[in-house]
Amino acid sequence: MNEGAGAGTAAVRVQGLWKRFGEQIAVAGIDLELPAGRFIGLVGPNGAGKTTTLSMVTGLLRPDQGSVEIVGHDVWRDPVEVKARIGVLPEGLRLFERLSGRELLAYTGRLRGLPGPEVDKRATQLLDVLDLAGAQHKLVVDYSTGMRKKIGLAAALLHNPEVLFLDEPFEGVDPVSAQTIRGVLERYTASGATVVFSSHVMELVESLCDWVAVMAAGRIRAHGPLAEVRGDAPTLQQAFLELVGAGGRASGADLDWLGGGAR
Numbered sequence: 001m002n003e004g005a006g007a008g009t010a011a012v013r014v015q016g017l018w019k020r021f022g023e024q025i026a027v028a029g030i031d032l033e034l035p036a037g038r039f040i041g042l043v044g045p046n047g048a049g050k051t052t053t054l055s056m057v058t059g060l061l062r063p064d065q066g067s068v069e070i071v072g073h074d075v076w077r078d079p080v081e082v083k084a085r086i087g088v089l090p091e092g093l094r095l096f097e098r099l100s101g102r103e104l105l106a107y108t109g110r111l112r113g114l115p116g117p118e119v120d121k122r123a124t125q126l127l128d129v130l131d132l133a134g135a136q137h138k139l140v141v142d143y144s145t146g147m148r149k150k151i152g153l154a155a156a157l158l159h160n161p162e163v164l165f166l167d168e169p170f171e172g173v174d175p176v177s178a179q180t181i182r183g184v185l186e187r188y189t190a191s192g193a194t195v196v197f198s199s200h201v202m203e204l205v206e207s208l209c210d211w212v213a214v215m216a217a218g219r220i221r222a223h224g225p226l227a228e229v230r231g232d233a234p235t236l237q238q239a240f241l242e243l244v245g246a247g248g249r250a251s252g253a254d255l256d257w258l259g260g261g262a263r
């Protein structure tokens with residue numbers, strides 16, 4: 001596994017990436033190299049451009065300008081090579097609702113070109129590890145938010161990708177399921193694979209990632225090993241506030257009508 005993503009090879013190389021929606025510049029010229037074999041967090045506040053960036057990196061959204069390579073393959077010139085090497089859990093994941101969890105994995109595995117018995121074996125193990133074995137014959141439409149994230153993760157992992165992209169994987173997930181997902185991801189990166197996930201929850205990124213890219217207003221404000229980006233700040237959150245200069249933002253001083261007094 002991980003042929004082509006050995007030491008020194010970037011898992012993802014982004015150059016001059018831009019995306020504009022009408023007047024809104026969502027991504028304003030990003031250059032970024034994400035090292036292979038790391039647990040990487042893309043952090044930034046709501047609207048920073050994380051989803052737009054991940055969509056362009058994974059070939060779901062065409063950039064206005066710029067290029068993306070994944071383990072040495074260009075996402076737009078070489079899509080088949082790239083798609084065989086990546087797994088994606090997008091934001092607002094659309095699943096085939098009328099399949100059961102197990103059927104969804106069987107379908108995904110066959111689409112990925114895996115032999116039937118191998119799909120069965122991997123699906124059984126993933127359903128088990130992700131604590132979905134009891135719900136494997138339930139239709140996906142009846143799954144809870146956390147269960148949907150977990151079955152989406154199983155589908156993204158089934159073909160053993162070299163790089164896994166997750167957009168807000170812990171959003172709406174209870175602590176027990178979050179711990180399960182976390183365990184699976186840690187084991188996966190320990191084997192040399194790369195995880196790139198986006199989140200606006202700094203504490204989560206700080207506790208999971210060993211490498212971070214901080215994004216705000218469509219630009220990368222800092223990137224590198226977690227300890228380097230955090231610097232002398234006590235937490236990543238603090239470092240982030242200093243980086244984006246949000247320390248002085250009024251914390252609701254104008255909302256003098258809110259709480260107490262006249263209604």
Ligand SMILES: Nc1ncnc2c1ncn2[C@@H]1O[C@H](COP(=O)(O)OP(=O)(O)OP(=O)(O)O)[C@@H](O)[C@H]1O
Pocket residue numbers: 021024025026044045046047048049050051052053200
């Ligand atoms: N399809 C679209 N049409 C118009 N504007 C868009 C579209 N997608 C994103 N944007 C805008 O681009 C900017 C970046 O959005 P994006 O969803 O990438 O941010 P984000 O960092 O993922 O935010 P969040 O944490 O809230 O998901 C925002 O201002 C958003 O309104």
